Amino acid sequence: MIPAGSPRPAILWGGGLLLLLASSIFSLSVGAVWLSPGEVLRWLFTPDEPMGIVVRELRLPRTVLALLVGAGLGLTGAALQGYTRNPLADSGLLGINAGAALGAVLILYTGLTVPAWKTSLVPLGGLGGAIATTFLITFLAGRVQSIQTLILAGVAVSALAGALTSLVLNFSTNPFAAQEIIFWLLGSVTDRGWDVLFLAFPLMLGGAFLLLSSGRSLQLLALGEDTATTMGVSPQRLRWRLISGSALLVGPATAIAGAIGFIGLVVPHLLRPLVGYDPAKLLPASMLGGALLLLWADLLVRLIPIDQELKLGVVTALLGAPFFFALIFRLRRSYA
């Protein structure tokens, strides 16, 4: 427990936000042409020149999207780990990512669209897939809905959604569509426009609100389900809030950026000691940490000099796997 009046949270938050600002400016500077911070500022307000178009229409939405998706994944991971009291919980474990990916892939495959809309329905497809997954998990987990059955239901739904996504790819007769889907599934925030961001942002904001407002309940839940119930926490209502919030955050995020894993798993683990293992404080901290981690991963994508675009989901997986090796060795040492 951090003593009252300790400057540490202020320093941590101040430092984190400063790092976020610096990383964002760096993200706007990096690309085919390197810009200084001053030049970034100049081109931000000169939209008619090609470089201005590059900064405002390409680099800025890319940076914002990386921050938004990272924040959403980090927050979801922290919330689900707090609820399930399982360090391996995140939206991927509960099948929400796989459901969102399936929803988006179905829209891509069928070409479903609203003629009056210029923007693709993919973000809504992702949300639809995430919501459908939510209902399915809840149905499978049954009335009792213990945490173990919830996790098992999530694993089963994740496997089903993954199989159905592969089936869609299997049936794709158009090799270009199949290639696009495969590359999209690897995860990327490259060349996305403001239109998809504007579509996704309100949904993700709603999801963030649902999860952030669950902080107090998660704190009480850490004392045990029975104790939490006696102190006024309704486990069913909390479960609905968390799963709905996760669907609203993860659905559109996955639909726009593809399957990006490990952020929701790794970030809460890294930040938990810094917030005194408080599940409520971990929520906003994981938002900040998730945003930073995904932005840095995207910077790596742009800085590593290879001809083919390195996909964001590949980078996060390559970063996340060693983390789990380290976790395993630490656990083995503690058991020994």
Next chain:
Amino acid sequence: MPAFFRSLTCLCLLGLIWPTLAPLIVSGAPQRIVSINLASDELLLELVDFQRIAAVSRIVQDRELSRLADQAASLQGTDGSLEHLIRLQPDLVLVSTFTRPRTLQILDRLGVPVVQVPPAESLAEARENVLLVARALDLEQLGYDLVEEMDRIIAAVTTRRDSSPPNRSALILGPGFAVYGNQTIWGDILAALGFVSHADALGIKDWGRIDLETLILNPPDILIRLNYHRSSPTLGSQAMEHRALNLLRDDIILVDFPLALTLTANHLTAQTIRELDEAIRAATTKQSSTYDPRR
């Protein structure tokens, strides 16, 4: 019936059916042709009667991938699997050079003649492929006629282009931001249209991918976007219709062209050149930037 009259009857019957049988027996022309390669599918549809076609690839029957989808709709489609090929009992199979070696092995063991049609990276190679397939079908003269027609169409485009501004650069942008350079058929296509390939300036000789930022900072005079699935947005079309590109409309000429008209390098490449020429002229005069001659 006395033997003399039997012989006479047989001779008369033979005389009646000989004009029909003779070309087939004397030339040995294949009667159950299967093609599992889009380029040779399209050649086959052009050169022979449908009765001689046992099957074509399913790709040629897809409107998003082939300009002859409507013509090929009534034919048997095949996915090119060995089992299906064997069941079709072909007497000639047209394949690409990327066909699985196992397929070629088994067909060889069964004594089925196979003609491998290599991908054409130039108009000269496209002409060679037309003649290659025409010879395999025992229709060499028809092949020469097709080549002549190709050259006539391209010459007409070349004559028209002389009135256009010189040395304009053009870039072909395919799904996934694929870019095609001079060492592909696109080099000859752009040359026939009178353009310099912008892929050279981007350092792409053969095939590669670029990002939107590179394209915006180093734009061509003409950007030809190849698109499929025009009825609804795809990931690729969304990226290619990114606001950032559309903001450059005053500086570059944007042309949307169906991918289905560009996937093969054969006799139809000449038509593609003509259609591209029309599309670019329409876009230049701001009549339209979206072109589809199939509508």
